[in-house]
Every structure is written in C-alpha cells, then in structure tokens.
Amino acid sequence: MAIKTVNPETQRIKLERKERAILDAARGVFVEHGFDGARMSEIARRASIGEGTIYSYYESKAELMLAVLQQFWDGLTLEAEGVMASVQATDFFGRLRALAQYHLNTVILNSDFINLTFALRRNNSEVSVSRDHLRHYVAVFDRLFLRGQDRGELRADAILWQARDVFYGSLEYSARSIEMTMDAERSAREQGPVVEDMVALFRSHYGAVQGIEASDNATVELLSSKFDQLSEKFDALAKRLS
Amino acid sequence: MAIKTVNPETQRIKLERKERAILDAARGVFVEHGFDGARMSEIARRASIGEGTIYSYYESKAELMLAVLQQFWDGLTLEAEGVMASVQATDFFGRLRALAQYHLNTVILNSDFINLTFALRRNNSEVSVSRDHLRHYVAVFDRLFLRGQDRGELRADAILWQARDVFYGSLEYSARSIEMTMDAERSAREQGPVVEDMVALFRSHYGAVQGIEASDNATVELLSSKFDQLSEKFDALAKRLS
C-alpha cells in the first residue's frame, strides 16, 4: 500500500539533469573564452545554479574541463564509427579516405578542444584526458588498418602504431597549417588535396606491393643467369662447328 | 680631455644583463612548474630583482613566457641548421634521416616547451609564438626538400607543404605516443624505428620513381618464356648437329 514511496528516481534524474546543465554551460563558456578566460561564475549563472554548487559535482575547474573534453571525445568516437559504418567503399583506401576527410574536418572545426586536450596535460599532470578516451577514438583507425592487412591490401609487415602516428599526426598538423594560413572558405577547399595525399601516401608506403615487387632483383638475376647459360651453349656449339 | 664621459654603454649593458637574468630565471621556473604553476615572485627572486621590475621589461607573465619560447625556438633553429651543416650524408634521404633524428629527440626532450607553444595560442590570442619563429624553424626542412627536388631525388610534383606537414606532424605525434606509453629508456630505443619508417615513407611516397617500376611482372615473365623457347630451339639444333 505504501504507494507514497517518494520515487527515488525523481531525485536522481533531477541531479543528472543538473549535471548535464552544468556540463552544457561549461562547454559553452570554455569554447567562448578558453580555459583561463572562462569564469566559474558565468558557468554557474548559465546553469542557473549557485557558484558553490558546481563544486559538489566537480572537484575543480580543471576537472570540469576534463569532463567536457571527455564528452567531446566520446562524441567524436561515435561520429567516426558512424562514418565507418555508413561509407560506401569497401576497400581499405576508400574507407581511409572517408576517415581522413572526417577527421581533418573535425579537427579544423574543433581546434579549441583539440588544443585544450593536450594543453591540460601540462600543469595538472593529475588531470588530463584519460588515455582510454583517446585510445578509444584512434581505435577506429586501428580496426580499419588491421582489416586492411587481413584483406591483403596493406603490407603485412607494416607497424600499426607507426602508421597511426603518421595518419593522425599529419592530419592534425595539416589542420593547424590550414587554419593558421587560411580563412574558413579557402580552408574547406584545401582539405581535399590533403586527404588525397594521405590516401596516396598510404597506398605507396603501406599498401601491399602489387605484382611489381615480384620482379625484383631475384627475378632479374634469374634472367641474367639464363642468359649466361645460353651464351655458354652458344659458345660450345660455335666451337664445335668451327 | 673630457675623459670622464661616463660610458653610456655601461647602463645599456647592465640592462641587457638584467633582461637576460630575468629570462633565464623565467625559463627555469616555467620548465619546473609550467605556466600556471610558475610564480612571478619566484622568477623575481631567482633573478635577484623586485617583483615589480619584471613588468618594466615584460608587459605580462604571458609575454615573458612568449620571450622564453621564442628564445627556445631560435635555439632549435640554430641547432637544426647545425645538424644539416655537419651531417656526412649528401643524399636527400641521408640528410632527412639526420633531421628526423634530431627533431624527434628534441621534441621528446622538450615536450613542455612544444606543448606550451601551442597551448599559449588559445587564451591570449594576442600572445602567441610568432609564425615567423616557427616558419624559420621548419624552413630547415623546406630547404632540404627543395634541394632534393632539384637533384631529382624527389618527385617533381610533390607538394612541399604537404610533405612538411607529414614530416613534422608524424614526428610530433610519434613523440607524444612514445613519451605517453614508455619510460625514458625505452623511448630512446623506439626512436630508431620511427625515424627509419619516416625515411622509408619519404622514399616510397615522395621519392622519384626509379627505373625498376618499368619492368613489371608481365614483361619479365614474357622475356623469361622467350628465353626458354629459344633455349629449347638451341638444344634441338645442337642435338641435330651432333
């Protein structure tokens, strides 16, 4: 009969709603003003909450930032997985192109967050985006790469983590170059070449060698020795004829 | 006769010495505690100077940091140029290896400064390491690359800035991976493979195509079979003659 049991869900839901409100407010303020420029008071105001209350949800400004960043990276991971799930191409290089396109564009659009992710790592060595979040994100590439190797599209002796560093490192640096030297409009145009170069790079450096490599030195030497044999026979015959 | 002209050099030199003292103190404190962790008071103390005095040399903490960073990058540029001047190899890939080795090692050893360089860019958009300083540093690569193209070691249609992004981007990202996952000792060992992979990458993707690729499998096999046919005819002839 105790229907009056005050639903404990209610409270939990309310707390979760409030936590989300804080996170949303924080994201906005951090994006607008950067980490140092962000005022806890403004975050509190936007979340319609007292300043002190934030601290019962998050230990410190840095940890709040961390939560925002982790949410951000989780979102990216989901999106990247979505891209991989919906891309038409079935071959490695086609899929790589899609991933590169997505990543480059994302990095350019969210450079603030990307920078902050690695900027945080410095002071508060205690507080930094957990490796797992980043690992989880780059795992999208890892799966693609391993599948490429299984299908024989990539060299079997290519080292996954080196390729990964090349992929993400180059794209991130390109993003910095692009946004440093160009306006938004031109930047969109310049993304194409960068992506294509990356695909071509993987094709030529990590791609499984096509027939060509079979014709390596060994083959040529084989031919050469046949030449020599033939030549000897010829000499022998010539001598006999004379 | 006015020998008593008190040398005006004296004063200027004294000021410069003091400026250097501040810069040195600041570098030390920033390295030890990071930007936010650094106390202006400690910098002043280490430079044997009043707190207020710093501000007649540098507008703000951020600008002081900036000066430290610029000094740092200028040093790197000089060192990189030194490496290029003293390396034995004359071919592009040998010299690239030397540069990659130097850069990777440097980035790992000075990750604090590298991070801070790009971290500063965020808040104080007013205060960031001038593009010219970075440009000046990467120009070492640019010169090497252009020379490689002139000498015909690199594809003529390779795009300089894309190659540059790949080079510095990959190495920087690798450095992060290495120092994130490994202790100092193992990290030193892991640098070799990364450098070699980078050189190999440039060879296969940006390197000028060698003659070999003309001889694909089909051609070689065709030649080979013709040889065998000829050889059989020869044997037949020889048998008939005997």
Place this chain on the structure above:
DNA sequence: AAGGCTAATTGAATAGCATTCGGTATTTTC
C-alpha cells in the same frame, strides 16, 4: 663635485578569481 633631471627599481596595495565553508533549504527516511 654638487645638484638636478631622468630612468629604473621596489614592494606594499589592488583587484580578479577559484575555491571553501557555515548556514539554509530540500529531500528522504522512519
């Protein structure tokens, strides 16, 4: 070499901000 002018130096005072904390309101429990 004395005095005056300018520039450099100082550290106590200011102001801005993250974080804390004592008290109040709200929810849960019995």
Place this chain on the structure above:
DNA sequence: GAAAATACCGAATGCTATTCAATTAGCCTT
C-alpha cells in the same frame, strides 16, 4: 510529521598577477 541526510547557496578566504606611489641610482651640466 519530524529527524536525518543531502543538496544548495553566496559571502568570505586565500592566492596571484599586476599597478603605482615612493625611493634610489645613473647621468649630465656647471
């Protein structure tokens, strides 16, 4: 329905970069 527990508040705290009024040192003129 009241006691206990939990969440909330915002004024007070503490820590810093930065400013500024006062002081000192350097330099020039006479």
